[in-house]
Amino acid sequence: MNRLLTKLILLLALSLVLLGGCGLLSSWESSSTAGDTTVVPLYDLCVYGEHALLWIEENDPEEYNGWLRQLTLYYQPPAEQEQAGAEQPDSQEVICGDQVNQGLCLYQLAAGSYTFATADQLISVDEDFIALEGYTLPRDGIRQHWTFSGQEGLLTLTIEEVSTLPAGYYDIFIDVGHGGTDTGAVSDGYVEAEENLRSASYMAKLLEQRGFKVTLSRDDMSIAGGMEAEDNPYLAGARVDSLYRSGASYLISNHLNSGGGSGFQIYTSVLADNTWAEAVAEQFVSLDWYADNSNSGLIGNGMYKRWTNDNHHTGRDYYFILRETGGYALAPYRYKVYNDEMKAQLRRGAEGILLEYLFLDNRSDMVFWDLHYRELVEAAVNSCCSYWQAGEY
């Protein structure tokens, strides 16, 4: 008797789930044929680091933050979980923030597939929508392979768990400042391009120990892309292009400063919040290293955001390595001039940070560097992992 009752309850629950699913599908199908307004076409989509931003209206060039703030996600668990009867929420409200690193957080989504709605309108895509895919960082050894595609006319995000990245894909791109004939700052026998290689190589080693797949813009004193790439980092094979092809979610640019200051400076995108920079600054200060607050664009102790000089409202970063590697979210404008065929890939970019550990032309800074550069790099890696909520064993 008890068993029969259980069966009946299960059957009732299953039919409710099925009815719910059909209801969603049929309301969309009937409304689209009736020309109703319950679907809204996606205008654009981009992923910055591990956060997705969705637009249903054309980007206003004056306001680069016109993405949707309120999203409803409809969730379908993977087929094998459905059979096992795993309980999963079928819809979820997500509020995105005003900064490019506050979009839909991809690594927080469970494996399965998702469709989207905003203000009760399902978000649709045309047949010519080009799928966009990537991978999140490993967390507890698992990466999420995310793919935005069009399925039955609706924007669909599928998340599947994988343990390794395909060949050619990386988690983190480490930019080693300068190289080739570009020495960067030179003073008292120190050459910035060499010191950057020293810090970046150590950084790569530490990140790999924490389970990340890492690539560097260079691993010796020459630069990828040769002489031409020194003048033009956007050419195929040069550092900006290498980043897009690496599929990396994050960029860390390693530099030493010059020009008469002392201490560290940290730069993040003008369109991102300050959380990442704060995490690094806090760790540097805990080593008794201190901030240099002498540059323009200061927004906190040792932390900076620098806009291009031309127009404050175009949402563009002054430093090309942040601006041009961030994908559409950061409004890059040089890279696509040279790599027209990479337009689709530009819908995703890396979230970046630029570290000026200290001043190469300051004698006492360099004494500190020789004694403590490893600790500075360790502090940077620790704070990155804590910001990413990844890589902590």
Ligand SMILES: [Zn+2]
């Ligand atoms: Zn530099």
